[in-house]
Structures are given as structure tokens and as C-alpha cells.
Amino acid sequence: MSVLAAITVLALLIVVHELGHFAAARFQGIRVNRFSIGFGPSLVKYQGTETEYAIRAFPLGGYVGFPDDDLNSEIPLDDPNLLRNRPVFDRAIVISAGVIANLVLAYFLLVAQVATVGIQDIQSGLAVPTIEPASAAMEAGMKSGDIILKVNNTPLDDFPEATDFFIEKIQNSPNQPLHFTIERDDKTLSVTVTPKSNDQGQGKIGVGLIPNIHLKKSQGLFDAFAYSADAFQDLVTLTAKGFWQLVSNFQENAKQIAGPVKIVEYGANIAQNNAGNLFQFGALISINLAIINILPLPALDGGQLIFLMVEGLRGKPLPNRLQEGIMQTGLVLLLSLGLFLVVRDTVNLAFF
Incomplete structure (x- = not known):
């Protein structure tokens, strides 16, 4: 449907x-x-x-x-x-x-x-609507619906600044483990994701990104x-x-x-x-x-x-x-x- x-x-x-x-x-x-x-x-x-x-x-x-x-x-x-x-x-x-x-x-x-x-109230962090199969994020155990709050203990700001920071961090860290603090079903979890190197030598973890939105x-x-x-x-x-x-x-x-x-x-x-x-x-x-x-x-x-x-x-x-x-x-x-x-x-x- x-x-x-x-x-x-x-x-x-x-x-x-x-x-x-x-x-x-x-x-x-x-x-x-x-x-x-x-x-x-x-x-x-x-x-x-x-x-x-x-x-x-x-x-x-x-x-x-x-x-x-x-x-x-x-x-x-x-x-x-x-x-x-x-x-x-x-x-x-x-x-x-x-x-x-x-x-x-x-x-x-x-x-x-x-x-x-x-009304969509944009809050700090980034939501993950989709995850590519066989990607670094999937191998690390991330799931669709996760909300990324921190990268290496650095809190993410609101959208769109959070997106720019996150993408730059991933691209500059090929084959280097990154520690994410995520929110899933009202629980706070930690996962370690190691970005894979793409054809240009940049890191990629294979996730979609959207603002962290709460409705009012x-x-x-x-x-x-x-x-x-x-x-x-x-x-x-x-x-x-x-x-x-x-x-x-x-x-x-x-x-x-x-x-x-x-x-x-x-x-x-x-x-x-x-x-x-x-x-x-x-x-x-x-x-x-x-x-x-x-x-x-x-x-x-x-x-x-x-x-x-x-x-x-x-x-x-x-x-x-x-x-x-x-x-x-x-x-x-x-x-x-x-x-x-x-x-x-x-x-x-x-x-x-």
C-alpha cells in the first residue's frame, strides 16, 4: 500500500x-x-x-x-x-x-x-528514514527510524546545520570507526559505524537523512x-x-x-x-x-x-x-x- x-x-x-x-x-x-x-x-x-x-x-x-x-x-x-x-x-x-x-x-x-x-517542530539530531542494504550503517545494526543525536560525543545541532556537519564528518572518515549516539523507540543506544570508502575516497555509511521532526x-x-x-x-x-x-x-x-x-x-x-x-x-x-x-x-x-x-x-x-x-x-x-x-x-x- x-x-x-x-x-x-x-x-x-x-x-x-x-x-x-x-x-x-x-x-x-x-x-x-x-x-x-x-x-x-x-x-x-x-x-x-x-x-x-x-x-x-x-x-x-x-x-x-x-x-x-x-x-x-x-x-x-x-x-x-x-x-x-x-x-x-x-x-x-x-x-x-x-x-x-x-x-x-x-x-x-x-x-x-x-x-x-x-506543525512540524524541528529538533536537534537527524532522523534516518532509509538504510541501504549491505551498507556500513546496516552492518553496524542501525535501523530505519533511528535518530542520530551525537557523533563521537559531539551533539548534532538543528537542521540544516546538523546535516552539513554530519555529511562532512562521514566523508572525511573513510574506514575510521565513528561512535553514534542514537534514539530508538524512546531508548538511547550507542553504535559504532565504520564508513566505507567510495570511488572518490570519501566515507559513506548508506543512510538517508531528514530533519528530526516532532509534531504539535x-x-x-x-x-x-x-x-x-x-x-x-x-x-x-x-x-x-x-x-x-x-x-x-x-x-x-x-x-x-x-x-x-x-x-x-x-x-x-x-x-x-x-x-x-x-x-x-x-x-x-x-x-x-x-x-x-x-x-x-x-x-x-x-x-x-x-x-x-x-x-x-x-x-x-x-x-x-x-x-x-x-x-x-x-x-x-x-x-x-x-x-x-x-x-x-x-x-x-x-x-x-
């Missing part, structure tokens, strides 16, 4: 993203002829008055199709309701609406968590909205910093990139520990999806916005053949990366 819950959350995020594009187009009277979740052959489809709705075989995303790109469309090329014939600003609204929808959804998921589960009751709806706004800002800031670190030091951090399979695994583990945490899991992934899509890369929303920016500066669009070549190349690379991540994460998949 936890796996199904995580898949449902991911599907919801994709649907909301595509609904953002779809709604922004329809509200402006722009023609839309396809609304698809996933890629590849359709599993289920329904032909509406103007739009075909479909669920497709490969759930790596989705798309909203416009008659502009349909060679068999009977709509005249000079139809004012075609996307290509609308002003740059109208098209920019349609393209950016998916990102905006994901950000709005993330905020309201946090509101829902506060209203139903409670919300004091009302206003309290829920105010707290969620602060939590939303923190998540966006941390996610943006994470992407910057990935780009600025890609070789070291590339292995941390997760595909759909690994994301579902993380979500399933979170749901097993506390189903209420799926709200924050959904918010975090929704923010990640928004930031990824706004990156200025071909086949992503950010890449299309770059084309519109160039068109606004030039007073005319780039040649269609050039745009199509860039977009098709980007789409192939994006799908290839998605397929690689699915295969890699499936091969390395830990049992749920």
Missing part, C-alpha cells in the same frame, strides 16, 4: 502540472487537441469535443498537445486561437502555468499536512497558512541550493540524481514510517518538478520560455526547423536519461 500511495502522489503531481498548461490555454481560448499523462502508446483514451484525453504506457511525464503541431489538423493556419498566433505574453502564460501549478500544489499540500497532522497541534487555520508559507519558502530555498550544488559540482553529485523508481522507493519508505509525511513528500517532489521544468533546457518549459524570450527580442521567432531540431534533440536526451534512471534504479532497488 505504501508503494501505491507514493505512485499516486507522483501521478497527482504530473496531472496537476499538465492541468496547469491545459487550463491556462483553455481560459485564454487557445485550442488544445491532446491532454496526455505519460508517453508512448495509449492505454486509455477519450475523445472530447475538441481534445483527446489519454493515459499512456510510460509514466515519465505527460504533455498537452496543440493543433499547431498536428500536420493533419483541419484548422486554418491563420486561426487566431492557435497557440502560435497568440502574443508572446499569452504563450508564456501557457508554458509557465505548469510550474506555477506545481508550486501552488506544494504550498497547499503543506497546508493540508499542518491542518491534519500538525495547529492552533487554527490562520496558523496553518502562516506556518506553511514559511515551510514552503524553506523547501524552495533548500531545493534551489541543492540544484545549484548539483550543477556546480556535477561529477561528485551525479549519483544522487533519482529517477521515478527511486523516488517511489523513497516515498514508500516515508509512507511506511508515517503516512502523514506523504504530504511533505508530495510538496518536496512538486517543488523539484517545478524547478526542473523551469531550467533553460530543450524539451522543458524553461527551454520554450527561452525561445519566446529570443522571439521577443528579435521581433520574430527562430526558424521552425532550428526550433524543432533543438526540441527533438532535447526530448531524446531527456527520455534517454529517464530510461537510464529507471533501469539503474530498478537494478539497485532495495526491497520495500
